[in-house]
Amino acid sequence: MASFAHRLVPDTIRGKILAIFGVAVILPMVAAGILMEREGKSALLHEKEQKLFGITRILDLYLDADLKDLLADRQALSIAARQEHLTQLNNRLSSFTDMVAAANPGIGIGYYSKALDAIVTYGPSRQYGRAIGMPIAADHPGRIVMRTGHERIETGPQVRGSIMNAMRPIKQGEEIVGYIWANELSTDVERQTFAIDRAAIWVCGTGILLGTVLAFGLSRGLDRDIKSITRGLAQMRTDLSVKIPEPRGEIGAIAIEINGMARAVLDARSVTERILHSIADGVVAVDSSSRITSINPAAQKMLDVTAQEAIGHPSDLVFGENYIFSRLLLDALDAGEEHTDIPGEIVLQERSLHVAVSSNVLRDSSVKTMGAVVVIKDLTEQSRLRTQVMRADRLAGLGELMAGVAHEIRNPLTSIRGFMQFLESCDDIEEWQKYSPLIIRQVDSLNSIIAELLEFGKPRPPAIQFVQINDLLREVLLLACGKSSVHVVLDLSPDLPPIEGDGESLKQAFLNIIINALQAIGRNGRIEISTSMQTNSVALIRFRDDGEGIAAEDLEKIFDPFYSTKPNGTGLGLAMVHRIVDAHYGTVTIFSKRGKGAEVNLRLPQLHHRTDELPVS
Structure with a gap:
């Protein structure tokens, strides 16, 4: 009815x-x-x-x-x-x-x-x-x-x-x-x-x-x-510049308000366009079918395209086969996921750009996905300056490394020279038998130092592939704590996705951290290991122990080669961890107080790592 x-x-x-x-x-x-x-x-x-x-x-x-x-x-x-x-x-x-x-x-x-x-x-x-x-x-x-x-x-x-x-x-x-x-x-x-x-x-x-x-x-x-x-x-x-005729009466008042609103929107759009034209970051907007609807001059320069060549065309034609752009757009449009400062590279005919890419979902007033926007930061100059700084740091580190190597080698060599001077004038075979094992131990110490130096510095081609962090941790724990009485607590996220990385190198880093923890806690200590995925597509691996901890004055030097608080340590374990994590474009931080245990946090991005050579695992 x-x-x-x-x-x-x-x-x-x-x-x-x-x-x-x-x-x-x-x-x-x-x-x-x-x-x-x-x-x-x-x-x-x-x-x-x-x-x-x-x-x-x-x-x-x-x-x-x-x-x-x-x-x-x-x-x-x-x-x-x-x-x-x-x-x-x-x-x-x-x-x-x-x-x-x-x-x-x-x-x-x-x-x-x-x-x-x-x-x-x-x-x-x-x-x-x-x-x-x-x-x-x-x-x-x-x-x-x-x-x-x-x-x-x-x-x-x-x-x-x-x-x-x-x-x-x-x-x-x-x-x-x-x-x-x-x-x-x-x-x-x-x-x-x-x-x-x-x-x-x-x-x-x-x-x-x-x-x-x-x-x-x-x-x-x-x-x-x-x-x-x-x-x-x-x-x-x-065309927001169109003006609606304004008749008399209430309808005219409505037309006046609409014209005023259109002018306000036009002014706001003009301000937004001026902002987009003036910023140095590239901004590309796409609709729900992944067709480009807007591209600012900075993005046109970065991608080497014009607005006419980009607007209205599928994003694949503009971004090419670049995996990072396709993945971010797919995540934004299909899954509604947003990413921040994901590293990437744009390869042009005469140059290549190192960039950080962020993606956000565009939604209408009813919270329905209407497209996505990609923001591209050109980090080429920053990368160049960083390379120079890293080169300077490497030279400084190399000087410190040589000083450490000289110090570590001088002690065994001094002992060997003293023994040889003593034995040079000695004809007693018993004296030779007495001091020869001491000389051999000093030679073995030299050989151990040289082996660790080779392991720390010898490059090899990276083996980047998708790896499952949880599986690597279980394998390392089996090797390090198989028959130990140490209590290990695992809290591994079942939803942790695979990340791009070198599995063997990551296992070496995990092993070094766990060995340091075992040495710090003794036989009846406790180690807690947990994994989780953060909102910016970064995997967090946390190691926590209840050992003796690290003094505040030692925290700043903990990653320096040949710096160790242990009597027989070489100081290369955590330096190796830092090298491996840095090669995976991640970060490593340590929190500790003397007598309160220590906590090591590794953060590894899920996608797209640098192609630098990784250290030997």
Whole structure:
């Protein structure tokens, strides 16, 4: 039922105005016309009835006692005597009835004698004189009046024809001796009621016609103004500089506000475009189907394309087969994932750029994904400066390394030289047998130092592939703590995705950290290892122990080669960890207090590592 009523309501404002006009104006006007016509007819008939009964009262007042006696005379009369009696009554009454009838054109009046059972007079007599002496029909309503003694009005065919007849009994004392009537032809009444109908129809028709013209004109003007605004809004979809015509009235006020809003949006867009044109970072926006919708000059320069070549085309044509861009866009559009400062490289014909790429999802007002935006930071210059700084750091580190190597080698060499000087002048074979094991141990110490130096510095081609951190940790723990009494607590995230890395190198880094922890906690200590994925697609590996901890003054030097707080340590373990993590473009941080244990946090990005050579695992 509701859907049927909904279909009856027009869709356009113009149709709704006309429909409302029809319901709110035409229907009430028609109803008012019908009511007015009915009330007019009712008033007319009531007025007719009052008029006719008024005439009968006048006729009744005219009758004196003598006339009433003549009307009531019931003596048996011959035909001739009856006719004479009837003529006598007519002579006395006809002049009065003619006078009253003349004063009321169209009205027929008269007296009826019950005793004579005949019409005594019927005025105007020149029209109805032939009816004198005629009896009324047995079913005539006048007989009901004479029988009941009550006034009565009756409409229908009677002696005169179809009439409205008001009848009043003639009483002499308590006796009914006849009745008086005053009637009017129904055609006269109908003519007057028709005049009322015609007037009502004319008034209603004129009102409806005038209202329809006004409503049509109003709706037409309103429809024209609304269509003008609709056309303007459609043009504003592509050109906010379009101005909507501003008519007078409320519709004009709406158009003014829309134009003002369009100017504000245009100004805001202009400011945004100026900002995008002025920033050094590249910005590329795509729609939900991965077609480029916007690209600023910085991005055009980085990607070596023009706006005409990029806008409206699939992003693959602009980014080429670069894995990092495709992956970030896919994550943003399909999974709604956002990334921040993911390292990448753009290879052009004459140069290559080191960049950091961020992606964000673009959503509309209903939080529905409508596209994505990629921000590209050019880190080429920073990378070049970083390389220079790293080269300087390497040279400085190399100096420190050589100093450490010299220090580590000088002690065994000094011992070997002392033993050889002593044995040079000694011929006792027992002395040689006594000191030769000491010399061999010093030589082995030198060999161990050289082996660790080779392991620390010997490059090899990286074996980058997807690796599962949790599996690497379980394998390393099996090697390092297989038969140990140390309590190891694992909290490995089951949802940790694979990352790009060199598995063997990462196992070496994990092993070095766990060995340091085992050396710090003793036999009954506790090691906690956990993994998790952070929001910026970086894997976090946390190692925590309850060992003796590291003094604050040692934390700054903990990653330096040949710096160790252990009596027999070479200081290359954590330096190796730092090398491996740095080659994976990650970070390593250590938190510790003396006597409070230590915590080592490794952060490794999930995607796209540098192609530098990784250390040997």
